[in-house]
Amino acid sequence: MELGARWMRRPAIGAGGPLLLLTLLSRWPGVAATFSQPSDSEFTFVLPPGREECFYQxxxxxxTMELEYQVIGGAGLDVDFSVFGPSGENLITEARRSDGVHTIEPTMEGDYKICFDNSFSTISEKLIFFEVIFDDVQEDWSEIVEPEELLDVKIDDIKEAIGNMNHKLDKSVQIQATLRAFEARDRNLQEGNLGRVNFWSAVNLGVMLVVSFVQVYMLKSLFDDRRKVQT
Structure with a gap:
């Protein structure tokens, strides 16, 4: 049984055109999720304990393909990470890491397998954020226009300016997504620390009350008038 989800179109920051993110996620063992198009994608999912989830890009x-991931929730904030090439070769392997950034270049044509493994944990699920970023390949469309000497502005200058703008916009989107992941991880850590502080504060308070009761009882017993008991 597969559970598919299409990401809605959203405009890039400062850009007029929309950015289409398409992903298909399976929540059952042995079934992998697929990104159908080689476009920039970001995703956040829950990895249950004792499970491994794989995605195909x-x-x-x-x-040039850049992979970045962060464990933003769960005990230990760690996970095993691996990437396999289209022919099945193991390109990247990391054990018990909380985050990582990897670049694969040049890429081979085909599907890359991206796996997150939480099989070493028996009770703690992990909340994982990851994104896949591609460098845009610009088509050489200058050949289909008139010669450069007949144009007021060189077509190469226009193409370079547009490319730089797109690159900066993509970087801004990437940085904001990374900052959101860091903020979520820090918030989860603070909430966990707050819970532990409240628990041990309650334990210490209970111990202090018991010790105080015992001390009062012992002091009171020392001053009891034993002569009345003997008569």
């Missing part, structure tokens, strides 16, 4: 030949 397609990539074009001679492209």
């Amino acid at each position: 397609s990539a074009a030949r001679n492209n």
